[in-house]
Amino acid sequence: MSTNTTDNARKVTTRRLVEMKQRGEKISMLTAYDFSSAKILDEAGIDVILVGDSASNVMAGNVTTLPITLDQMIYHAKSVMKATRRALVVTDMPFGSYQGNPMEALASAIRIMKESHSEAVKMEGGSEIRESVERILSAGIPVMGHLGLTPQSINKFGTYNVRAREEAEAKKLLEDAKMLEEVGCFAIVLEKIPAELAAKVASELTIPVIGIGAGGGVDGQVLVMHDMLGINQGFSPRFLRRYADLAGIMTEAVQHYIADVKSSDFPSPEESY
Ligand code: KIV
Secondary structure (H helix, E strand, C coil): CCCCCCCCCCCCCHHHHHHHHHCCCCEEEEECCCHHHHHHHHHHCCCEEEECCCHHHHCCCCCCCCCCCHHHHHHHHHHHHHHCCCCEEEEECCCCCCCCCHHHHHHHHHHHHHHHCCCEEEEECCHHHHHHHHHHHHCCCCEEEEEECCHHHHHHHCCCCCCCCCHHHHHHHHHHHHHHHHHCCCEEEEECCCHHHHHHHHHHCCCCEEEECCCCCCCEEEECHHHHCCCCCCCCCCCCCCCCCHHHHHHHHHHHHHHHHHCCCCCCHHHCC
8 A cells, every 4th residue: 555655764854744744745643652553653654653641541541631740751752762763753741741831841851852762742732831832942852832622721621622613712723823833843733623724724834734633634634543543442523533443353352362261272282382
């Protein structure tokens, strides 16, 4: 199957993502939190691996992304980095690690880069976190922005509904996106906003805009791997396309194994020493 990339073996860098936008090549991005998954995604040719704070939900079973800690994000990112050769690895800064003040934010970002060897960080928010974004960028750390539905603010929003349907919120989102580009972010994620607004943001920015629930008029797409592979069955928003039913496949395999153990079919003499 063609992966529609011009040079499949070349390492993906922040600069290369901008070049991809310039020539109209869509950017593919998925989450991974462990060595084995990251190896599969990287060898399949994914452009960007996001060590997302969605690990809080799909790995740790928390209801929101808020509980995951900086130490836990670094642990996940380290495992992903050991497996990744080609993809750009971006690690989420977890809730509480950058909202306080710019120096704390810088210290958190430095820990992520130094201890995990990640290649960039992602931060949720616009004008509210501008100074922290600038401080991190001034240390030479690439930053990916994240606007629209920002799950770390779920307690403020109160729902996971589509954001920026109202004119005032849409206007602020566009201004925030332009500000993030101006201060030096290399890309922005737009989550769960109207497709028309996302396409407008993508057309007015020179940096890549990666969407999740933001329609097809942006420069790339990101999904949570556990959702798109059907490992996590409890989440079915309209924007999610399921590419496999791994929960079904795993259940069947485990039931087959249980039956083989119970019937003494496994192990066979050939599987014994
Ligand atoms: O944590 C995450 O997985 C994310 C994506 C939903 C963009 O931030």
